[in-house]
Amino acid sequence: MYAAVRRYEGIKDDDEAARLVRDSFMPQLEKVQGFIAYYWIDAGEGIMASLSVFEDKAGADESVKFAHKWIEETAPNLFPNPPRVTDDDEVAFGALATPTDEDGAEDALVPNPPRVTEVLTSSTV
Numbered sequence: 001m002y003a004a005v006r007r008y009e010g011i012k013d014d015d016e017a018a019r020l021v022r023d024s025f026m027p028q029l030e031k032v033q034g035f036i037a038y039y040w041i042d043a044g045e046g047i048m049a050s051l052s053v054f055e056d057k058a059g060a061d062e063s064v065k066f067a068h069k070w071i072e073e074t075a076p077n078l079f080p081n082p083p084r085v086t087d088d089d090e091v092a093f094g095a096l097a098t099p100t101d102e103d104g105a106e107d108a109l110v111p112n113p114p115r116v117t118e119v120l121t122s123s124t125v
Contacts (some may be wrong), residue, residue, distance in 0.1 A: 001036065002060040004052045006067060006083035011046040017078055018042055021050075025070055032066060034059030 011017050021040045029038055034055035041049045052063040062087055071079045 002054050002057045002094050004054075004060040004064050005086045005088075006050045006052075006064070008079055008081065008083045009046060009050045009052075010079075011048050012080065014042050014044070014046065014048070017048060020075055020078070022087045024074060025067070028070070029066060030062060032062050033057055035063075082097070 008017075018040060026038055026040075029052065032054070035052075036055060037051075037053040039051040039096065041051070043049060050067070052060060054060045054063065067083070
């Protein structure tokens with residue numbers, strides 16, 4: 001799996017940015033080949049971040065290009081600064097399936113977690 005993290009600073013309206021991401025950006029991003037998950041995080045004070053997870057580097061790269069184009073066409077005044085982008089292969093991906101058992105065995109990871117698409121804001125965290 002491959003992940004792309006984008007950090008946005010100087011967002012003019014946190015609530016409007018979250019609404020646009022949820023209602024416009026995410027439905028289109030889900031159509032990018034290899035999509036697995038997307039998270040939008042409102043860190044407050046005009047700082048937002050996103051995490052996109054794809055099956056391969058091509059999907060993650062496409063998501064970065066798509067995000068750039070979407071901002072230019074949809075909300076250039078709302079996102080006044082270009083994001084800082086970090087992308088890399090993931091080492092592990094999964095969710096805890098069971099707690100540690102009585103023998104001290106480690107928690108198991110779910111090998112294929114469900115698709116997740118969420119907008120996390122200060123009101124939902």
